[in-house]
Amino acid sequence: xxxxxxPFRLLATLVVLLAAALVASQLWDYYxxxxxxxxxxxxxxxxxxxxxxxxxxxxVFVHDNQVVHEGDKLFQIDPARFTLAVQQAQxxxxxxxxxxxxxxxxxxxxAAVSNNAASGLSRDQASATAQEAEAEYNLALANLGVAELNxxxxxxxxxxxxxxxxxxxxxxxxxxxxxPVLAIVDSDSFYVDAYLEETKMRGISPGDAAKITLMQGxxxxxxxxxxxxxxxxxxxxxxxxxxxxxxxxxTFTWVRLAARIPVRVELDHVPDGVKLxxxxxxxxxxxxxxxxxxxxxx
Amino acid sequence: MIGEIDLFGVYLPPLLVWAxxxxxxxxxxxxxxxxxxxxxxxxHRPLFDFSVLIILTGLVSLAMNRLF
Numbered sequence: 527x528x529x530x531x532x533p534f535r536l537l538a539t540l541v542v543l544l545a546a547a548l549v550a551s552q553l554w555d556y557y558x559x560x561x562x563x564x565x566x567x568x569x570x571x572x573x574x575x576x577x578x579x580x581x582x583x584x585x586v587f588v589h590d591n592q593v594v595h596e597g598d599k600l601f602q603i604d605p606a607r608f609t610l611a612v613q614q615a616q617x618x619x620x621x622x623x624x625x626x627x628x629x630x631x632x633x634x635x636x637a638a639v640s641n642n643a644a645s646g647l648s649r650d651q652a653s654a655t656a657q658e659a660e661a662e663y664n665l666a667l668a669n670l671g672v673a674e675l676n677x678x679x680x681x682x683x684x685x686x687x688x689x690x691x692x693x694x695x696x697x698x699x700x701x702x703x704x705x706p707v708l709a710i711v712d713s714d715s716f717y718v719d720a721y722l723e724e725t726k727m728r729g730i731s732p733g734d735a736a737k738i739t740l741m742q743g744x745x746x747x748x749x750x751x752x753x754x755x756x757x758x759x760x761x762x763x764x765x766x767x768x769x770x771x772x773x774x775x776x777t778f779t780w781v782r783l784a785a786r787i788p789v790r791v792e793l794d795h796v797p798d799g800v801k802l803x804x805x806x807x808x809x810x811x812x813x814x815x816x817x818x819x820x821x822x823x824x
Numbered sequence: 825m826i827g828e829i830d831l832f833g834v835y836l837p838p839l840l841v842w843a844x845x846x847x848x849x850x851x852x853x854x855x856x857x858x859x860x861x862x863x864x865x866x867x868h869r870p871l872f873d874f875s876v877l878i879i880l881t882g883l884v885s886l887a888m889n890r891l892f
Contacts, residue, residue, distance in 0.1 A: 535867035539875075546875035549882035556885070557839050564828060564835070743830070809828060 561726045562811035565786060566738065570804040571715040573686055574706035577603060578679040583699045590693040594684040594710065601682050601695060608677035615670035622663040629659035688712045716793060716802050718749060720810035721786035729814040730754065736791045741807040745797040751812060752792040758785060839881075842888060846880035853880070 581603040588600050633656035636649045688710040701707050718738055730751060738747040767773035791810060828835040853876060857863055866872045
């Protein structure tokens with residue numbers, strides 16, 4: 527077996543080496559620069575539902591993990607106090623109405639009699655008293671409206687379609703106005719946040735197609751980029767320092783970690799049987815529309 | 825295919841798996857070349873084998889991207 531001449535052998539080897547270098551650079555571009563991340567999270571908007579009035583809960587109509595629709599009754603705050611408040615306000619309305627009628631008829635009489643029988647002063651006084659009584663009456667009406675509103679608000683309704691989560695209310699619990707007692711995960715609002723490395727952000731723009739694979743496996747979910755976050759917190763800098771001067775972390779010069787930028791992906795089609803839970807981990811792969819990154823391997 | 829390959833809970837980068845497949849193919853290619861005496865035309869055998877391995881990895885990756 528004879529060997530070929532050295533120049534030929536050199537050339538043949540170098541050609542193959544060159545081809546390998548080209549392939550390697552393509553592979554690097556494809557696998558390292560392609561806009562994909564394993565750090566995706568399924569997210570949903572969560573309503574922190576708080577009652578508008580305070581009071582003890584007398585009845586709970588829902589349970590944990592129950593699917594609710596907008597307008598469903600959730601729980602009932604003891605309405606007795608609010609019913610009494612309505613009665614009080616109603617009584618005040620009746621009282622001020624009587625006073626107003628009295629004051630108005632007085633004012634009308636003063637206005638009707640001759641100048642000899644009533645002075646201008648007392649006429650003005652009667653007119654002012656009538657106006658005051660009317661204002662009192664309107665005030666009482668408004669108070670009645672507030673009392674009725676409180677009575678209505680003692681029943682708490684669902685504000686969105688969704689699933690009640692982490693809920694453990696029992697009758698007898700005291701709820702306070704404005705303090706959230708119940709979380710509803712809005713089932714119409716599921717989306718995915720892909721935390722893409724900043725090095726992979728080039729070429730991504732809203733509208734690009736995205737493929738989402740849940741960590742649990744199963745068929746892929748399709749979606750599209752709807753927006754890119756405009757800012758993230760600077761982890762290298764402590765926001766407040768005791769000396770009022772900037773407190774910047776010393777980092778390694780040659781080892782740098784790419785920051786993760788949230789890219790919001792709206793879901794276009796969720797295959798049947800895929801159950802989304804806010805907080806799930808997923809892999810997101812984005813295909814930029816323009817040529818270049820992530821389109822073809824070779 | 826971009827993403828990961830789930831091996832009983834351990835997630836492997838696809839490129840690693842493609843490289844392993846290419847390594848297996850490379851053994852066959854080396855045997856064939858040795859049997860056919862093609863190494864006569866090669867100047868530096870380990871360098872040549874390494875290059876072939878990278879090209880095979882690229883081909884496997886291309887084939888897998890078509891398949892998945």
